[in-house]
Amino acid sequence: MNDLDLSNSRISLTDHTINVLLVDDQKLIGTSVGKMLETEKDIEFCHCLDARRAIHMVNKFQPTVILQDLVMPHFDGLTLVRLYRMNALARHIPLIVLSGKEDAKIKAQAFSLGANDYIVKLPDKLELIARVRYHSQSYISRLQRDEAFRKAQIETEKREREAAARNAEKIKSEMLARETKGQKQFIDAFIKSIVTAIDEKSPYTGGHVKRVVNIAIMIAAAINKCQEAPFDHIQFSDDELEEIRLAAWMHDVGKITIPEYIINKATRLEAIGDRIHLIETRFKLIEKCWALAHEKSKNDNNLTDNDCLNQKIAELHDDIAFLKLCNLPDRFITEQDAIRIRKISEKTFDLDGIRHSFLSEDEVHNLSIQKGTLSMSERKTIQNHAELTLKLLNKLPFPNHLSRVPEIASGHHETLDGKGYPQGLAGNQIPIQTRIITIADIFEALTARDRPYKNQ
Ligand SMILES: [Fe+2]
Numbered sequence: 148m149n150d151l152d153l154s155n156s157r158i159s160l161t162d163h164t165i166n167v168l169l170v171d172d173q174k175l176i177g178t179s180v181g182k183m184l185e186t187e188k189d190i191e192f193c194h195c196l197d198a199r200r201a202i203h204m205v206n207k208f209q210p211t212v213i214l215q216d217l218v219m220p221h222f223d224g225l226t227l228v229r230l231y232r233m234n235a236l237a238r239h240i241p242l243i244v245l246s247g248k249e250d251a252k253i254k255a256q257a258f259s260l261g262a263n264d265y266i267v268k269l270p271d272k273l274e275l276i277a278r279v280r281y282h283s284q285s286y287i288s289r290l291q292r293d294e295a296f297r298k299a300q301i302e303t304e305k306r307e308r309e310a311a312a313r314n315a316e317k318i319k320s321e322m323l324a325r326e327t328k329g330q331k332q333f334i335d336a337f338i339k340s341i342v343t344a345i346d347e348k349s350p351y352t353g354g355h356v357k358r359v360v361n362i363a364i365m366i367a368a369a370i371n372k373c374q375e376a377p378f379d380h381i382q383f384s385d386d387e388l389e390e391i392r393l394a395a396w397m398h399d400v401g402k403i404t405i406p407e408y409i410i411n412k413a414t415r416l417e418a419i420g421d422r423i424h425l426i427e428t429r430f431k432l433i434e435k436c437w438a439l440a441h442e443k444s445k446n447d448n449n450l451t452d453n454d455c456l457n458q459k460i461a462e463l464h465d466d467i468a469f470l471k472l473c474n475l476p477d478r479f480i481t482e483q484d485a486i487r488i489r490k491i492s493e494k495t496f497d498l499d500g501i502r503h504s505f506l507s508e509d510e511v512h513n514l515s516i517q518k519g520t521l522s523m524s525e526r527k528t529i530q531n532h533a534e535l536t537l538k539l540l541n542k543l544p545f546p547n548h549l550s551r552v553p554e555i556a557s558g559h560h561e562t563l564d565g566k567g568y569p570q571g572l573a574g575n576q577i578p579i580q581t582r583i584i585t586i587a588d589i590f591e592a593l594t595a596r597d598r599p600y601k602n603q
Protein backbone atom coordinates (compact mmCIF):
# COMPACT_ATOMS: atom_id res chain seq x y z
CA MET A 148 0.00 0.00 0.00
CA ASN A 149 1.16 3.56 -0.54
CA ASP A 150 -0.48 6.83 0.58
CA LEU A 151 -1.88 9.67 -1.46
CA ASP A 152 -2.79 13.09 -0.08
CA LEU A 153 -6.15 14.24 -1.40
CA SER A 154 -7.28 17.57 0.05
CA ASN A 155 -7.63 16.96 3.83
CA SER A 156 -7.49 13.17 3.96
CA ARG A 157 -4.71 10.64 3.39
CA ILE A 158 -5.89 7.77 1.23
CA SER A 159 -4.07 4.42 1.28
CA LEU A 160 -3.66 2.91 -2.18
CA THR A 161 -3.05 -0.71 -3.20
CA ASP A 162 0.47 -1.64 -4.32
CA HIS A 163 0.39 -3.49 -7.63
CA THR A 164 2.96 -5.93 -9.00
CA ILE A 165 3.75 -5.91 -12.71
CA ASN A 166 1.80 -8.76 -14.25
CA VAL A 167 2.75 -9.74 -17.79
CA LEU A 168 0.36 -11.92 -19.79
CA LEU A 169 1.76 -13.39 -23.00
CA VAL A 170 -0.84 -14.74 -25.45
CA ASP A 171 1.11 -16.79 -27.98
CA ASP A 172 0.57 -20.30 -29.33
CA GLN A 173 4.30 -21.03 -29.44
CA LYS A 174 5.73 -22.62 -26.34
CA LEU A 175 9.22 -21.55 -27.26
CA ILE A 176 8.26 -17.88 -27.29
CA GLY A 177 6.73 -18.29 -23.86
CA THR A 178 9.89 -19.92 -22.53
CA SER A 179 12.08 -17.21 -24.03
CA VAL A 180 10.00 -14.31 -22.68
CA GLY A 181 9.77 -16.03 -19.32
CA LYS A 182 13.55 -16.30 -19.19
CA MET A 183 13.97 -12.63 -20.06
CA LEU A 184 11.68 -11.61 -17.16
CA GLU A 185 12.71 -14.12 -14.51
CA THR A 186 15.49 -11.91 -13.14
CA GLU A 187 12.93 -9.18 -12.36
CA LYS A 188 11.56 -9.98 -8.90
CA ASP A 189 8.68 -7.52 -9.13
CA ILE A 190 7.39 -8.95 -12.38
CA GLU A 191 4.95 -11.88 -12.55
CA PHE A 192 4.70 -13.71 -15.83
CA CYS A 193 1.91 -15.86 -17.28
CA HIS A 194 1.81 -17.58 -20.66
CA CYS A 195 -1.51 -18.34 -22.37
CA LEU A 196 -1.04 -20.73 -25.30
CA ASP A 197 -4.68 -20.89 -26.36
CA ALA A 198 -6.13 -17.68 -27.82
CA ARG A 199 -9.65 -18.84 -26.92
CA ARG A 200 -8.77 -18.63 -23.23
CA ALA A 201 -7.16 -15.20 -23.52
CA ILE A 202 -10.10 -13.18 -22.14
CA HIS A 203 -10.58 -15.71 -19.33
CA MET A 204 -6.89 -15.41 -18.43
CA VAL A 205 -7.12 -11.60 -18.43
CA ASN A 206 -9.94 -11.80 -15.88
CA LYS A 207 -8.09 -14.33 -13.78
CA PHE A 208 -4.50 -13.00 -13.88
CA GLN A 209 -5.32 -9.27 -14.13
CA PRO A 210 -2.24 -8.32 -16.17
CA THR A 211 -0.74 -4.85 -16.14
CA VAL A 212 0.41 -5.42 -19.69
CA ILE A 213 -0.53 -7.94 -22.44
CA LEU A 214 1.97 -9.26 -24.98
CA GLN A 215 -0.12 -10.38 -27.93
CA ASP A 216 0.98 -12.60 -30.78
CA LEU A 217 -0.66 -11.95 -34.15
CA VAL A 218 -0.73 -15.29 -35.88
CA MET A 219 -2.46 -18.08 -33.92
CA PRO A 220 -4.96 -20.87 -34.60
CA HIS A 221 -8.67 -20.16 -33.80
CA PHE A 222 -8.12 -16.38 -33.48
CA ASP A 223 -5.89 -13.98 -35.18
CA GLY A 224 -4.15 -11.52 -32.87
CA LEU A 225 -5.85 -8.39 -34.30
CA THR A 226 -9.29 -9.87 -33.61
CA LEU A 227 -8.22 -10.43 -30.02
CA VAL A 228 -7.00 -6.83 -29.81
CA ARG A 229 -10.52 -5.71 -30.80
CA LEU A 230 -12.08 -8.08 -28.26
CA TYR A 231 -9.85 -6.75 -25.46
CA ARG A 232 -10.95 -3.23 -26.18
CA MET A 233 -14.60 -4.27 -26.10
CA ASN A 234 -14.20 -6.01 -22.73
CA ALA A 235 -14.83 -3.87 -19.66
CA LEU A 236 -12.04 -5.44 -17.61
CA ALA A 237 -9.42 -5.50 -20.36
CA ARG A 238 -10.32 -2.23 -22.12
CA HIS A 239 -7.58 -0.13 -20.55
CA ILE A 240 -4.82 -2.75 -20.11
CA PRO A 241 -1.76 -1.73 -22.15
CA LEU A 242 -1.30 -4.03 -25.08
CA ILE A 243 1.97 -4.72 -26.92
CA VAL A 244 1.64 -6.55 -30.20
CA LEU A 245 4.39 -9.16 -30.71
CA SER A 246 4.73 -9.54 -34.42
CA GLY A 247 6.95 -11.74 -36.53
CA LYS A 248 7.82 -8.92 -38.87
CA GLU A 249 8.14 -5.19 -39.15
CA ASP A 250 5.11 -4.25 -41.26
CA ALA A 251 3.82 -0.69 -41.29
CA LYS A 252 0.37 -1.69 -42.51
CA ILE A 253 -0.18 -4.28 -39.79
CA LYS A 254 1.32 -1.91 -37.26
CA ALA A 255 -1.11 0.86 -38.26
CA GLN A 256 -4.01 -1.57 -38.10
CA ALA A 257 -2.97 -2.78 -34.65
CA PHE A 258 -2.74 0.80 -33.32
CA SER A 259 -6.11 1.70 -34.86
CA LEU A 260 -7.73 -1.28 -33.05
CA GLY A 261 -6.32 -0.15 -29.72
CA ALA A 262 -2.80 -1.60 -29.36
CA ASN A 263 -0.39 0.61 -27.40
CA ASP A 264 2.90 -0.68 -28.74
CA TYR A 265 4.41 -2.92 -31.41
CA ILE A 266 7.52 -5.13 -31.05
CA VAL A 267 9.04 -7.53 -33.49
CA LYS A 268 9.85 -10.76 -31.74
CA LEU A 269 11.99 -11.65 -30.16
CA PRO A 270 13.11 -8.30 -28.87
CA ASP A 271 16.18 -7.53 -26.78
CA LYS A 272 15.72 -8.41 -23.08
CA LEU A 273 16.47 -4.88 -21.89
CA GLU A 274 14.08 -3.32 -24.38
CA LEU A 275 11.33 -5.79 -23.48
CA ILE A 276 11.72 -5.17 -19.76
CA ALA A 277 11.82 -1.40 -20.31
CA ARG A 278 8.64 -1.44 -22.40
CA VAL A 279 6.87 -3.82 -19.99
CA ARG A 280 7.78 -1.54 -17.08
CA TYR A 281 6.84 1.65 -18.93
CA HIS A 282 3.37 0.43 -19.95
CA SER A 283 2.70 -1.33 -16.63
CA GLN A 284 3.65 1.73 -14.59
CA SER A 285 1.36 3.89 -16.65
CA TYR A 286 -1.47 1.37 -16.14
CA ILE A 287 -0.75 0.98 -12.42
CA SER A 288 -0.83 4.78 -12.08
CA ARG A 289 -4.18 4.77 -13.78
CA LEU A 290 -5.46 2.02 -11.46
CA GLN A 291 -4.22 3.95 -8.42
CA ARG A 292 -5.71 7.20 -9.69
CA ASP A 293 -9.08 5.48 -10.17
CA GLU A 294 -8.79 3.85 -6.76
CA ALA A 295 -7.89 7.20 -5.15
CA PHE A 296 -10.81 8.87 -6.88
CA ARG A 297 -13.18 6.10 -5.76
CA LYS A 298 -11.94 6.24 -2.18
CA ALA A 299 -12.08 10.04 -2.13
CA GLN A 300 -15.61 9.83 -3.41
CA ILE A 301 -16.51 7.28 -0.72
CA GLU A 302 -14.83 9.51 1.91
CA THR A 303 -16.75 12.56 0.68
CA GLU A 304 -20.01 10.62 0.65
CA LYS A 305 -19.26 9.32 4.15
CA ARG A 306 -18.50 12.85 5.42
CA GLU A 307 -21.66 14.14 3.76
CA ARG A 308 -23.70 11.32 5.30
CA GLU A 309 -22.19 12.02 8.74
CA ALA A 310 -22.85 15.75 8.39
CA ALA A 311 -26.42 15.03 7.30
CA ALA A 312 -26.88 12.63 10.23
CA ARG A 313 -25.47 15.24 12.65
CA ASN A 314 -27.74 17.84 11.18
CA ALA A 315 -30.76 15.53 11.44
CA GLU A 316 -29.84 14.73 15.05
CA LYS A 317 -29.55 18.45 15.83
CA ILE A 318 -32.93 19.20 14.25
CA LYS A 319 -34.44 16.20 16.09
CA SER A 320 -33.09 17.33 19.48
CA GLU A 321 -34.23 20.92 18.81
CA MET A 322 -37.71 19.65 17.96
CA LEU A 323 -37.68 17.42 21.04
CA ALA A 324 -36.56 20.35 23.21
CA ARG A 325 -39.35 22.52 21.76
CA GLU A 326 -41.87 19.73 22.27
CA THR A 327 -40.65 19.07 25.84
CA LYS A 328 -40.80 22.79 26.62
CA GLY A 329 -44.33 22.93 25.18
CA GLN A 330 -45.40 19.88 27.20
CA LYS A 331 -43.82 21.32 30.34
CA GLN A 332 -45.64 24.61 29.83
CA PHE A 333 -48.90 22.74 29.25
CA ILE A 334 -48.50 20.56 32.36
CA ASP A 335 -47.52 23.62 34.42
CA ALA A 336 -50.55 25.56 33.23
CA PHE A 337 -52.81 22.54 33.81
CA ILE A 338 -51.54 22.02 37.36
CA LYS A 339 -51.89 25.73 38.14
CA SER A 340 -55.47 25.83 36.89
CA ILE A 341 -56.48 22.74 38.91
CA VAL A 342 -54.75 24.04 42.03
CA THR A 343 -56.20 27.52 41.61
CA ALA A 344 -59.68 25.98 41.28
CA ILE A 345 -59.16 24.09 44.57
CA ASP A 346 -57.78 27.21 46.26
CA GLU A 347 -60.63 29.36 45.00
CA LYS A 348 -63.25 26.89 46.29
CA SER A 349 -62.72 28.60 49.58
CA PRO A 350 -62.95 32.36 50.07
CA TYR A 351 -60.33 31.94 52.79
CA THR A 352 -57.55 29.96 51.10
CA GLY A 353 -57.34 31.70 47.71
CA GLY A 354 -53.65 32.08 46.83
CA HIS A 355 -52.45 29.71 49.59
CA VAL A 356 -50.76 27.22 47.25
CA LYS A 357 -49.13 29.91 45.12
CA ARG A 358 -47.67 31.50 48.26
CA VAL A 359 -46.48 28.07 49.52
CA VAL A 360 -44.71 27.52 46.15
CA ASN A 361 -42.94 30.88 46.40
CA ILE A 362 -41.89 30.33 50.01
CA ALA A 363 -40.70 26.76 49.33
CA ILE A 364 -38.57 27.90 46.38
CA MET A 365 -37.10 30.71 48.50
CA ILE A 366 -36.18 28.23 51.26
CA ALA A 367 -34.60 25.80 48.76
CA ALA A 368 -32.58 28.61 47.14
CA ALA A 369 -31.42 29.79 50.57
CA ILE A 370 -30.30 26.23 51.45
CA ASN A 371 -28.34 26.07 48.18
CA LYS A 372 -26.53 29.30 49.10
CA CYS A 373 -25.91 28.33 52.73
CA GLN A 374 -22.34 27.24 53.48
CA GLU A 375 -22.97 26.33 57.11
CA ALA A 376 -23.95 23.01 58.69
CA PRO A 377 -26.31 21.26 58.37
CA PHE A 378 -26.93 22.68 54.90
CA ASP A 379 -23.33 22.98 53.65
CA HIS A 380 -23.47 19.57 51.92
CA ILE A 381 -26.91 20.10 50.36
CA GLN A 382 -27.07 21.43 46.81
CA PHE A 383 -30.33 20.98 44.95
CA SER A 384 -29.89 20.49 41.20
CA ASP A 385 -32.19 22.22 38.71
CA ASP A 386 -34.21 18.98 38.43
CA GLU A 387 -34.53 18.73 42.22
CA LEU A 388 -35.65 22.37 42.46
CA GLU A 389 -38.23 21.63 39.77
CA GLU A 390 -39.36 18.60 41.81
CA ILE A 391 -39.81 20.79 44.93
CA ARG A 392 -41.67 23.43 42.90
CA LEU A 393 -44.12 20.89 41.42
CA ALA A 394 -44.59 19.13 44.79
CA ALA A 395 -45.40 22.49 46.39
CA TRP A 396 -47.92 23.24 43.65
CA MET A 397 -49.65 19.92 44.25
CA HIS A 398 -49.29 19.43 48.00
CA ASP A 399 -53.00 20.11 48.70
CA VAL A 400 -54.41 18.59 45.52
CA GLY A 401 -56.19 15.97 47.69
CA LYS A 402 -58.43 18.75 49.04
CA ILE A 403 -60.39 18.45 45.82
CA THR A 404 -62.74 15.95 47.54
CA ILE A 405 -63.23 17.80 50.84
CA PRO A 406 -66.70 19.40 51.09
CA GLU A 407 -66.52 23.18 51.03
CA TYR A 408 -68.33 23.60 54.33
CA ILE A 409 -65.61 21.65 56.14
CA ILE A 410 -62.77 23.66 54.55
CA ASN A 411 -64.55 26.92 55.41
CA LYS A 412 -65.98 25.91 58.78
CA ALA A 413 -65.65 29.15 60.74
CA THR A 414 -67.91 28.22 63.69
CA ARG A 415 -68.85 25.00 65.42
CA LEU A 416 -72.36 24.99 63.92
CA GLU A 417 -71.45 26.00 60.40
CA ALA A 418 -72.66 23.67 57.67
CA ILE A 419 -74.05 25.17 54.47
CA GLY A 420 -74.91 28.15 56.69
CA ASP A 421 -74.23 28.91 60.36
CA ARG A 422 -76.91 26.95 62.23
CA ILE A 423 -76.68 29.22 65.27
CA HIS A 424 -79.16 31.46 63.40
CA LEU A 425 -81.56 28.51 63.19
CA ILE A 426 -81.25 28.00 66.95
CA GLU A 427 -81.76 31.73 67.57
CA THR A 428 -84.93 31.62 65.47
CA ARG A 429 -86.04 28.48 67.29
CA PHE A 430 -85.51 30.17 70.68
CA LYS A 431 -87.52 33.21 69.52
CA LEU A 432 -90.27 30.82 68.49
CA ILE A 433 -90.11 29.17 71.89
CA GLU A 434 -90.43 32.59 73.51
CA LYS A 435 -93.45 33.40 71.33
CA CYS A 436 -95.04 30.02 72.12
CA TRP A 437 -94.61 30.63 75.82
CA ALA A 438 -96.04 34.17 75.55
CA LEU A 439 -99.05 32.92 73.59
CA ALA A 440 -99.67 30.12 76.05
CA HIS A 441 -99.45 32.61 78.88
CA GLU A 442 -101.95 34.96 77.16
CA LYS A 443 -104.34 32.08 76.49
CA SER A 444 -104.20 30.99 80.06
CA LYS A 445 -104.98 34.55 81.19
CA ASN A 446 -108.01 34.69 78.88
CA ASP A 447 -109.24 31.40 80.22
CA ASN A 448 -109.18 33.11 83.67
CA ASN A 449 -106.58 30.68 84.86
CA LEU A 450 -104.17 31.87 87.39
CA THR A 451 -100.93 32.76 85.72
CA ASP A 452 -97.66 33.89 87.08
CA ASN A 453 -95.99 36.73 85.10
CA ASP A 454 -92.83 36.42 87.15
CA CYS A 455 -92.50 32.80 86.25
CA LEU A 456 -92.80 33.55 82.51
CA ASN A 457 -90.29 36.38 82.76
CA GLN A 458 -87.86 34.14 84.54
CA LYS A 459 -88.21 31.42 81.88
CA ILE A 460 -87.63 33.99 79.11
CA ALA A 461 -84.60 35.40 80.90
CA GLU A 462 -83.18 31.87 81.14
CA LEU A 463 -83.91 31.37 77.46
CA HIS A 464 -82.01 34.56 76.60
CA ASP A 465 -79.17 33.48 78.81
CA ASP A 466 -79.05 30.07 77.11
CA ILE A 467 -78.94 31.47 73.58
CA ALA A 468 -76.24 33.96 74.58
CA PHE A 469 -74.27 31.06 76.05
CA LEU A 470 -74.77 28.91 72.92
CA LYS A 471 -73.64 31.80 70.70
CA LEU A 472 -70.45 32.02 72.71
CA CYS A 473 -69.92 28.26 72.46
CA ASN A 474 -70.30 28.50 68.69
CA LEU A 475 -67.22 30.76 68.34
CA PRO A 476 -63.98 29.13 67.13
CA ASP A 477 -61.67 30.53 69.82
CA ARG A 478 -63.87 29.40 72.74
CA PHE A 479 -62.51 26.35 74.60
CA ILE A 480 -65.42 24.15 75.62
CA THR A 481 -64.95 23.00 79.19
CA GLU A 482 -66.63 20.04 80.79
CA GLN A 483 -69.10 22.40 82.53
CA ASP A 484 -69.89 24.01 79.16
CA ALA A 485 -70.59 20.58 77.67
CA ILE A 486 -72.84 19.66 80.62
CA ARG A 487 -74.80 22.91 80.23
CA ILE A 488 -75.16 22.36 76.45
CA ARG A 489 -76.49 18.89 77.18
CA LYS A 490 -78.93 20.28 79.82
CA ILE A 491 -80.22 22.91 77.36
CA SER A 492 -80.77 20.18 74.78
CA GLU A 493 -82.87 18.24 77.26
CA LYS A 494 -85.34 21.12 77.58
CA THR A 495 -88.42 20.83 75.38
CA PHE A 496 -91.19 22.98 73.95
CA ASP A 497 -94.57 22.14 72.36
CA LEU A 498 -95.57 23.25 68.93
CA ASP A 499 -98.83 22.23 67.33
CA GLY A 500 -99.15 19.47 69.88
CA ILE A 501 -95.76 18.03 69.14
CA ARG A 502 -92.92 18.08 71.65
CA HIS A 503 -89.48 19.24 70.46
CA SER A 504 -86.05 19.44 72.06
CA PHE A 505 -84.30 22.80 72.32
CA LEU A 506 -81.27 21.35 70.49
CA SER A 507 -80.81 18.43 68.08
CA GLU A 508 -78.20 15.72 68.76
CA ASP A 509 -76.06 17.03 65.89
CA GLU A 510 -76.16 20.56 67.30
CA VAL A 511 -75.10 19.24 70.72
CA HIS A 512 -72.32 17.22 69.11
CA ASN A 513 -70.90 20.21 67.19
CA LEU A 514 -71.30 22.73 70.01
CA SER A 515 -69.44 20.36 72.34
CA ILE A 516 -66.31 20.26 70.17
CA GLN A 517 -63.66 21.01 72.73
CA LYS A 518 -61.20 22.99 70.61
CA GLY A 519 -61.60 24.62 67.19
CA THR A 520 -64.57 24.16 64.94
CA LEU A 521 -64.06 20.69 63.50
CA SER A 522 -65.55 17.49 64.83
CA MET A 523 -63.39 14.35 64.86
CA SER A 524 -64.93 13.03 61.66
CA GLU A 525 -64.52 16.42 59.94
CA ARG A 526 -60.91 16.57 61.10
CA LYS A 527 -60.37 13.08 59.67
CA THR A 528 -61.88 14.18 56.36
CA ILE A 529 -59.48 17.14 56.24
CA GLN A 530 -56.50 14.97 57.16
CA ASN A 531 -57.46 12.52 54.46
CA HIS A 532 -56.38 15.12 51.87
CA ALA A 533 -52.69 14.21 52.37
CA GLU A 534 -53.40 10.55 51.68
CA LEU A 535 -55.51 11.46 48.68
CA THR A 536 -52.72 13.72 47.40
CA LEU A 537 -50.42 10.66 47.45
CA LYS A 538 -53.07 8.50 45.79
CA LEU A 539 -53.80 11.02 43.02
CA LEU A 540 -50.16 11.91 42.31
CA ASN A 541 -49.11 8.24 42.27
CA LYS A 542 -51.39 7.81 39.28
CA LEU A 543 -49.49 10.43 37.25
CA PRO A 544 -46.64 9.19 35.02
CA PHE A 545 -43.95 11.58 36.26
CA PRO A 546 -40.67 11.44 34.31
CA ASN A 547 -37.68 9.96 36.18
CA HIS A 548 -36.23 13.27 37.35
CA LEU A 549 -39.59 14.18 38.97
CA SER A 550 -40.46 10.74 40.30
CA ARG A 551 -40.40 11.82 43.99
CA VAL A 552 -43.08 14.50 43.58
CA PRO A 553 -45.87 12.29 45.10
CA GLU A 554 -43.73 11.38 48.13
CA ILE A 555 -42.53 14.97 48.70
CA ALA A 556 -45.96 16.55 48.21
CA SER A 557 -48.02 14.15 50.31
CA GLY A 558 -45.74 14.23 53.36
CA HIS A 559 -46.33 17.87 54.28
CA HIS A 560 -48.39 16.97 57.39
CA GLU A 561 -45.87 14.47 58.75
CA THR A 562 -44.06 15.59 61.89
CA LEU A 563 -40.59 14.80 63.23
CA ASP A 564 -42.07 13.07 66.32
CA GLY A 565 -44.04 10.63 64.13
CA LYS A 566 -47.44 11.98 65.18
CA GLY A 567 -48.27 13.46 61.81
CA TYR A 568 -50.20 11.99 58.93
CA PRO A 569 -50.87 10.20 56.58
CA GLN A 570 -48.08 7.69 57.24
CA GLY A 571 -46.84 8.71 60.68
CA LEU A 572 -43.26 9.09 59.38
CA ALA A 573 -40.65 10.39 61.81
CA GLY A 574 -37.21 12.08 61.75
CA ASN A 575 -35.05 11.09 58.81
CA GLN A 576 -37.91 9.24 57.16
CA ILE A 577 -39.14 12.68 56.10
CA PRO A 578 -37.07 13.99 53.18
CA ILE A 579 -35.69 17.52 53.40
CA GLN A 580 -37.74 18.50 50.34
CA THR A 581 -40.92 17.58 52.25
CA ARG A 582 -39.75 19.54 55.32
CA ILE A 583 -39.27 22.60 53.11
CA ILE A 584 -42.88 22.38 51.92
CA THR A 585 -44.12 21.70 55.47
CA ILE A 586 -42.39 24.84 56.77
CA ALA A 587 -43.68 26.88 53.80
CA ASP A 588 -47.22 25.52 54.42
CA ILE A 589 -47.17 26.34 58.15
CA PHE A 590 -45.55 29.74 57.60
CA GLU A 591 -48.18 30.63 55.01
CA ALA A 592 -51.03 29.52 57.30
CA LEU A 593 -49.62 31.48 60.25
CA THR A 594 -49.06 34.67 58.29
CA ALA A 595 -52.26 34.61 56.19
CA ARG A 596 -54.86 36.91 57.74
CA ASP A 597 -57.90 35.38 56.14
CA ARG A 598 -58.24 31.95 57.74
CA PRO A 599 -61.73 31.14 59.12
CA TYR A 600 -60.29 29.93 62.43
CA LYS A 601 -58.55 33.24 63.12
CA ASN A 602 -59.94 36.40 64.72
CA GLN A 603 -60.39 38.96 61.98
FE1 LIG B 1 -52.29 20.30 53.49
Ligand SMILES: [Fe+2]
Pocket residue numbers: 355359398399588
Ligand atom coordinates in the same frame (compact mmCIF):
# COMPACT_ATOMS: atom_id res chain seq x y z
FE1 LIG C 1 -51.43 23.64 52.33
